[in-house]
Amino acid sequence: MEKVALSILGLGSRTTSFYLSELNELYNKKHGNYSTCPLLLLNANFNTINSLLPKPSKALNKVTQNYLTTIGKLGAKHILVPNITLHETIDGLEGNIGILHPVLLTIDRLKENNWSKIVLFGSIYSMKSNYINTYLSSTGIEVVLPTETDMVFIDHVRKEAYAGTESKTLIKNYHLLIKKYSGNYPVVLACTELSILKPLSVENLVDMAQLQMEQAIKVISVKKTV
Template sequence: MNLVLKSNTNIGVLGLGSLSTLFYLETLNKVYNRNFGDYSTCPLLLLNTNFNEINPFLPDQYKSLEANLLPYLKKMEELNISHLLIPNITLHKTWELLNKKQSFKYTISHPIELTIQSLKRNKQTKIILFASFFNMSSNCLKIYFLNENIEVITVSDDNMQFIDHIRKQVYSGITTMIELEKFNTLVNSYANDVAVILACTELSIAYKGAHQNVYDMAHHQINDTIKKLITS
């Protein structure tokens, strides 16, 4: 099957912190190159934010998040993109709130919606969330799954603390091989019994396995974005 680029699709990527943005860009290029070969890299427009204007208000100070994110989202419209990739799972709630008011002209690859679609295709009815401590312990992320009749199983408090520790260590660039091995073992051990959702970019970076029962939100976003670019 020969793949052809859609001529009317312009992909935009919102730069949100060096680590997560670099991970998304590198993975986008890898997936794109896997489809097109040779020296191909993913055509896109990158609009880098000042993440220090956004990060202090994560995860749920929505009034400040909306005010600081909106100018960048409007700028993306001015750049005439047709599809936007946001390299931050938690920030999609803010995008939803703004989109209800603004009705942006472009579409997005929504990591939570894409993950739920994949779970339903595979007839998965129970999950475990690997995310920030906030998203594992609050209903902010869980509610999306509960509304789709997908049960969310909570890991032990010790494991929550460890998962969040790995997230912070990856963000700071100071993980050890021993900790990463322990994290990957933990993911795979849970995945042997129930679907595991990686709902944080740092955890996507930390996970090196390929368990069929692990659903990586970042990779769902990236694969969906590439699909928007090509036609068979």
């Protein structure tokens, strides 16, 4: 059996399905015919992890570490984790080599485009905590937050997307909010549920999940041609 270069830690059902679908589409666009993305999926019990999120803790560290250790034993060199918030915990663990890190990839993309100020969309926790803000500010990128009312709405969009109960009206208002904020500075999506419902025609939009998946296709395609 050919060794697989990419692994995914399966978490929420909808977000994991989203990653798998997008990866297959990206891989097929690159390699054609009936190509599907070769990967290993380790499906975690997300109920356990989700109950411990968002803040790092000894309990969350232990559970996450066990999954990363298992993935390491499977031999894949690159790891995708379809939950942006969980990377705060992963940063402090052993066995995090090979993580396709959404925040670091975002910094690279912002630097490529000479963007030094962004608006952050994510969960309430991600927007208000220091984790992403500290990463970006340490590289000279200023983070602007939506208004308190808009942050509450963005978090509501996240919850509806997670539950699969979003309405057309909710999606429309979400897209209008992105359009409003992206008129001044690039909007960075730091939540996979927000990525699922994102508009497809906004130029100043940086999607952390999309950057992860694009990088995954790059690294395994390089592996494929060696």
